[in-house]
Amino acid sequence: MNYALKKLIKMKLVISKKQCKGVFYATSESGVDLCLTYPAVRESWLVDGFADFDGVKGTELGEVACQLRLLFGLYDQAPWSASNL
Secondary structure, three states, X not given: OHHHHHHHHHOOOEEXXXXXXXXXXXXXXXXXXXXXXXXXXXXXHXXXXXXXXXXXXXXXXXXXHHHHHHHHHHHHHHHHHHHOO
């Protein structure tokens, strides 16, 4: 956790403040701005990018996502199942 916090502080997304024996962390103004713009960025890269995925539109995209989650779950469980044979 400390490593991640140091990276965020270096990127000026988080600020730290020492109080008594502890250190308190808070999101900086630029960190808040980044968090607020993230949903739009995510949608433009993921949702809009998949909208034309092999002609898949709207509700069909939800079905594709469901199938991908199922496949990911099976892939994730395969090593565990194989180790218990």
